[in-house]
Amino acid sequence: MKLSIVATLYQSAPYINEFHERASATARRLVGDDYEIVLVNDGSPDESLALALQLQSRDCHVQVVELSRNFGHHAAIVAGLAQARGDQIFLIDSDLEEQPEWLLQFAEKMEASGADVVFGVQQGRVASFWSNFSGELFWSALNFLSSTPIPHNPMTCRLMRRCYVDALLEVGDRVLYLAGTFAWTGFKQMAIPLMKTPRPILHKSTYDLSRKLMQVADSFSSFSIAPLSLIFFAGLLIWFGSVLFGLGLVIRKLIEPDMVLTGFTSIMLSIWFLGGSIILVLGVLGMYVGKIFQEVKRRPLYIIKNIYKGKDIG
Template sequence: MKLSIVATLYQSAPYVAEFHRRASETARQLVAEDYEIILVNDGSPDQSLALAIELTQVDSRVVVVDLSRNFGHHKAMMTGLAAAKGDRVFLIDSDLEEEPEWLGLFAEQMASRSCDVVYGVQARRRGGFFEQMSGALFYRAFRMLTGINQPNNIVTARLMTRRYVDSLLLHKERELNIGGLWVVTGFRQVQLTVNKHSTSPTTYSLSRKFSHFVNAVTSFSSLPLVLTFYSGLLISVSALVYIVYLSVRYAFIAAPPDGYTSIIASIWLFSGLIIFFLGVQGIYIAKVFSEVKRRPYTIIRQIYANPGQQDPLQ
């Protein structure tokens, strides 16, 4: 098979039919009928699954992978990539904010640049001032803390070769961050500037964005642990210097004045730092705990396909 198109479904009912039509037309222009469309239902609460199953009845190239519950966007994407069999794999969101027609542009770039990945980046991040500022801070902090050069405003849409997808699937993290994995997998990757539309409200709240940032950093870097060590060392040295200062002052100048406020403030400060540092270490311990259990990062409830279509996971 020459091409696999992979997309996830979550609150995607208004877009499923249109996505299928546009993705199919673009795929036919590129590889005729030698393609498949894999839709991964990530526990969508609306009618996305029912509509996708209807597509399998009228189009033998559509395969629906129904997960047993909502596992998250990144894990659902990895499950879809594992099911893809094409020589090239086009990963894209199904909400039409990313255009299925980009496939043709990406394919041209892949052929002319002889690369393994062509991925999209937004010319300008959507949303207001806070959305743009928080996005810029996320990418800058992520690069600084992990050393991974992930581009700003990257989107889901990307065209990948078979060897790149096979290498990407070698990563077996349970608490995965696919954005970082895209980069660390390597190979020759080329970015293409795109204009992402705004057709649906975001499902990422501020708390989810912060949780995503913490997971991304702790998945690829031990720098926060190193920083806690140096912070503790700095605090200890500072305390030692202050003790020496007080001893010299008491011996040669005068007894230091009593200070209830300064004592309480110091206790609160250092108690907070201790709890914070323990929390950072706790996050890493929790990730180790999650990894050693070796639980599958998704569970497939059922695969829907035309009776003549081979099970993509066999």
């Protein structure tokens, strides 16, 4: 099979029919009839699965992968990539902010450059000023601390060769941060600046502040040990400073025996500073210990409940 189109479904009911129509038309323009569309239902609470099965009953190119519950966007992506059979795999979100027609542009770029991966990056973010500022700060900090360069503002959509996808699926991380994993896997990768198409907000986003903070924690702990190094050097600096301060007090006492050491405010400030530093250090260490705990359990990244393809609809 020449081409697999992989998309995940979560509250995707308003978009799925249009996505299928446009993705199918684009695939036929590129490879004729030699393609498949893999739709991964990530425990969606709406009628996404029912609509996907209706499409699958009418179109033999559609394969529906039903996960046993919601495992998260990144896990669902891996589930879809694992089921894809094409020589080239086009990964894209199903909400139509990313255009299925970009596949043609990606394929042309891949053919011309010989790249193993062609992916989109946001040419301009459409969020608020503070969201854009914090996003830019996040990517800059992540790249500063990480030994693996990670492109700023990568999109989900990417066209990948089979050799790259096979290598990507060998990554056994249970705490998965795909933007970093995509870059870490290597191969020849090319970026295309693109603009997302804003869609009407038809339901409340489940990607709230807590999930964003968890993603930040996962990204830093997955692709950088720099925080641990910073803790060591910060501790060393505080220890060295306290030694110098203590020696200074001893010297002053020797020079001025009648000196009375006072300063309740400075003492309390030191206590709060050191106490806060200790809690921060323990928090960072706890983050890494928690990641170790999740990795050593070796639970599967996802569990497939059903796979619907061909005539196997039940």
